[in-house]
Amino acid sequence: MLEVKINASYFHLRMTKFDETVLQCIKSLPFREYNPAEKTWLVPLFERDMLLEKFQKVGLTELELPEVSDDRYLGIELNLKLFKAKPYQHQIDGAKFLLFNRKCILADEMGCGKTLTAIIAAAHVPGPKLIVCPASLKLNWAKEIRTAFNEPPQISILETKKSVENAEWYIVNYDILEKYKYMITTTKPAVLILDEAHYIKAVSNSGKPDSKRAELALEIAKNAPYVFLLTGTPITSRPKDLYNLLKAIEHPLGKVKFFEYGKRYCNGKQIKIGSRYVWDFSGASNIKELHNFVKPYMLRRTKEQVIDLPPKIRHFMPVEVDLREYQQKLREYLSHSNATYAEELVMLNAMKKLLADQKIPHTIEFAENIIEEEGAIVIFTNYKSVIEALVGKFKNNCVVIDGSTPGHKRQEAVEAFQNGDVQVFVGNMQAAGVGITLTRAKSMIINDYDWVPATHVQAEDRIHRISQDSKVNIYYLYADGAEIEEHLVDTLEKKLRIIESIVDGERKRNIRNTSMLEDIIKKLKK
Missing domain, CATH: 3.40.50.10810 (Tandem AAA-ATPase domain)
Structure with missing residues (x-):
C-alpha cells in the first residue's frame, strides 16, 4: 500500500494502492510536500513519529516507517x-x-x-x-x-x-x-x-x-x-x-x-x-x-x-575602582525617565566604558602576575582607550588586533604571540574574537563586557580549542559596587544557558529569554 524510500532529509512515500485514509493522514502533516512528477509525498524525517501516531489512531497499524539512524x-x-x-x-x-x-x-x-x-x-x-x-x-x-x-x-x-x-x-x-x-x-x-x-x-x-x-x-x-x-x-x-x-x-x-x-x-x-x-x-x-x-x-x-581538551574555568573577580564619576552618570541615567531606547543605550555605554577604563590598572597588575607564572596572557576589551593603555604599558612585549588591523597584520600578530616573540596579546572583542588561535596562553583576562553573551564565548575559545594542552582560566574583572557590571556578571551565565538550551537541546528552567541589555535596564530601574 505504501512504498517508502529515504534520502538525506525526507521520507519519500508513494501509494502503490490508493487509500483515502492514508492520504488524509499524510496531508494532515504540517510540512509534507507533494512531487507531482514522481507522484510521491515528501515527509521530513522529524515528522516520522507524528505520522505513525496518525496511522495508529485510524487503525492502520500494519503501516511502518523505518527507524532513522543519526549516523x-x-x-x-x-x-x-x-x-x-x-x-x-x-x-x-x-x-x-x-x-x-x-x-x-x-x-x-x-x-x-x-x-x-x-x-x-x-x-x-x-x-x-x-x-x-x-x-x-x-x-x-x-x-x-x-x-x-x-x-x-x-x-x-x-x-x-x-x-x-x-x-x-x-x-x-x-x-x-x-x-x-x-x-x-x-x-x-x-x-x-x-x-x-x-x-x-x-x-x-x-x-x-x-x-x-x-x-x-x-x-x-x-x-x-x-x-x-x-x-x-x-x-x-x-x-x-x-x-x-x-x-x-x-x-x-x-x-x-x-x-x-x-x-x-x-x-x-x-x-x-x-x-x-x-x-x-x-x-x-x-x-x-x-x-x-x-x-x-x-x-x-x-x-x-x-576532543580530549582540558576544562575551561571562568572566574568572576571583583576589583575596586573609584565609583564617583560612575555614580554621577548613573544618577543622570535614572533621572531621564522619558529617554528613548537609543538615548538609554548611549548613557549605558558611557557608564560601561568609564568602568572599563577604571579597571585598566587592575588588568595590568593581574596580567603581570600571570606573565610571571605562565609566560603569556590574552586580554580582551571593547574599547580603544583600554587597548592604548595596555600597549603603553607592555610596549614591544605585546601585539594588538583591533578593527583597524589589516588582514596580513592580523596573522603576523597571531604568529608573533604563538611563537613566543611577545608575551601579551591584546584584542578587541569584536575584531579578534573569531577566526584566530591563541593557544600559547593558558589564561585570558576579559577587561569589560559585550551586551551579547555569545561574543564572550567566541573570545574564550581563542585559547580553549584544538592544540590546547592545559586547563584554561578565563578571568572576568568587574567593578565592585557598580550595579551595571554586577548585573552583567549575574546575567551573563544565565544567558549562555539560553543558547545552550536551544543549540544543544536542553531547555533549562527559570531562564529568561531577554537580552542582557534589556535585563540590565530593568534591574537598574528597580
Missing part, C-alpha cells in the same frame, strides 16, 4: 589521500555529514575545527567553491586551504591582490557580496560555505532578510547544490536568529511564513509601543520541538564530546 552519513567514503592535514575523527565524520545532507548546518562548538571539516567536504564536490566569511577571516581561510592539501588548489581572495580568474576556491567577505554578485552568479559555485553564518540572521517581522548581506547570501544559497553553514552560535540569544539559516539550507521550517514561525518558536506576541501595537518576536517558545525539528539538519558536537 547514516558515516557510510560515505572520503579520499583522505588528498590532504596533508591529518583530521581528527570527528572532522572526518563532520565532512561525511555535510556531503550526505548537502544543505545543512555544522554547529560544532568553537574550537572543534569546523574550517578543516568544511574544506574536506567541499573538496569532494566537483566545481567551484565559494566561501563567504567576515573580512577579517579571508586570509585565514586561504591559509587553511593551502595547508590542507598535498597539492594546494588555485585560490582567489576577492578584492585583494590575490584575486584571480578561474580559481577552484573563491573567498569573499559578506560586506562586498553585492559588488561581486554578477561574478558569483556566472561562476555558479557548486559549494557555498557561509562561515560565521549567524552573520545572515537579520530578518524583519515580514519574514524578509533585514540586511543586504543576508538577502544576497540567501539568493546565492538558493542556486548552490551544496550549502554548508558554519557557526558555533547558530543563534546568538533567540530562535528568531535561526530563521534565515533554515531558509538557506531549505529546511521545512524555513519555508513557512515567518509570522507563523515567530508565533510558534519566538513567543510571538503583540506589545504596545506608544499608541500602537506591534508584534514582538524576541522571545523563545516550544524549544524542545524546535530542537527536534532542526536536529536532522544540524550537526552539533561540543569539545567535551569530540
